[in-house]
Amino acid sequence: MEDIQHNIIQFLEQYASFIPESYWPIISLSLAAILIVGGLLQRILSAWFGFTSFFKSLFGTKTRSSVLAPKRARVLREVWLRERSMGSIEPMEKPDVSTPIISFINMKGGVGKTTVAANVGAHLETKGARVLFVDFDYQGTLSLMVASSMNKDRLDANSYLLLEDRPYSEVRQHIHRFDGHPNIGLLAAHYILFRDEMELFANWAADGSSYDIRFAMKRILHDPLCQNDWDIIIIDCGPRFTTSTINALCASTHVVIPVILDEPSAQAVGYLSKEFEEHRAELFPYLNLLGVIPTMIDQDPPNRRVPKFKPSELEQLEAVEDAVSDTWHREGLVLRNARIPDRSSISQHSDQIAYYVSGEARRVFKRATGILLRRLKDENYRTDWKD
Template sequence: MTKVISVFNQKGGVGKTTTVVNLSAALGKKGKRVLIVDIDPQGNTTSGLGVDKRQLNSSIYDILINELSIADILVETSSTNVFLVPSNVELAGAEVELIGLNNRETRLKNALENIKDKYDYIFVDCPPSLGILSINALTASDSVLIPIQCEYYALEGVSQLMDTIKLVKKSLNKDLEVEGVVLSMFDGRTNLSIQVVDEVKRYFKGKVYGTIIPRNVRLAEAPSHGLSVMDYDPKSKGAEAYEELAEEFLEWSEEEF
């Protein structure tokens, strides 16, 4: 059974795209078929997987606004078993355009219905905002994966994020759950990182993955080459961490679902 997971945090720079790209690549290497839906107008996941945003004939915009089929837009990525519905800057206008359309909150959900059974996991990379694009993602999803960086103000905005999830659960998707919390950008040399880990674990009791993603140069370099860290430098600390996270993710995910 396919699981649809939104990767969401309305705070920018928390490792959202890094997690989408590398967790998907690690799962793909383990034989899982993964679809990534980039619903962020910045399109960082799209370029991070080596797809040129400027050369796209169609994108997620056409699915949401023009009701094109996902099958017509699908792109194969450089990562094994990982496919992509790309995004580009055109999507920025969709927030306004969607307001006047019927079923504006369920357009992504409806589009995914026809292709869901072809994949084990579908990850939706959300924009760092609480607008209609994120609402579409949360409405279409079974669960939410929340990346949080091990830095000062890590939990700032988290209660707002949880309120949004509750709101969507109440009015649009009663089955929406928190999949788990991924801690990233960890620096074991600082007390602050260690304090943040403790604080996040207290807040999200039992929902924080034991695997913590470290600060890693290779992890930061990989997107500029259009590759996941698994394909860029599989022996790096970043790649090893995402391998471990994928194993833990599968354990949790298949237990719950």
């Protein structure tokens, strides 16, 4: 309190010497008290009611990503955005697709992208949907989860086919199918995908491709034959902006952003939002954000079904909300009610799809998927497949 008062007196000395000195102690005391009470009030209100954004809008202290793109990173951006000069010009009208194509994406690693994608897909399968999984992360985590849940020992890595100039009728023959799960398909990935996508990019950037690699997957997945084969397509993206990620975004109707509510993960959403802004108009103008799903929320007390956000998590939630509402010009994109708790029943089964083995995981992902489906239904996509 005394420090604050001292600073205020210094300020008065410098800028308000016209005020008689005898008033300074009372002015500084009152201002210090206002600052302290105001600060306390903000903390209390934000903890209780999540009012942080109200204060932020008053004082203009929006949390923004502190990661700045260095000049040289612009070059890559220019390459991705360059005139569509090669191969056929890609039409940019609104895609006429009946099957939602959803990319699970975040530039931050380990936030639960693959876990959410796999379990959402598993719930959709039990609702009768024909689900095509596309693993576009060379770590191959989704491929391993699906394979072990389907009792498969070995799978060829084949999602790179979606980056090549091939018709869907050809890719279709390579989709992995599984006994006992006729409605699931998988295009799998492994570390070799990294080399494949680098090669494809290098070729294209050097004008050596006969087709535009940014839209290879779009051409394949938007094929009416593919749309007829699948009710929903789920793409698991790696935490990087590579050829496969660009393809995923150009092909997708929606993105879902899983996020842990800590500062680095919230900042990553800010960075991702900037990437979207930079590329959207030219590459994926009709891509929608289906929602941000907070993941691995601490359970305290542990037996609560739907975990309560802690004040620190609420603060990050607000930062994420700011970042995505600025980019997508809409509110309500953070799906608070779809939040996924941090549960050992999920982490214990990280090498398979927890949904198939744990009742708790089933409940959690059923709720989250239900919220995503309501959003798709609002956009007139089909969301009940059993009839």
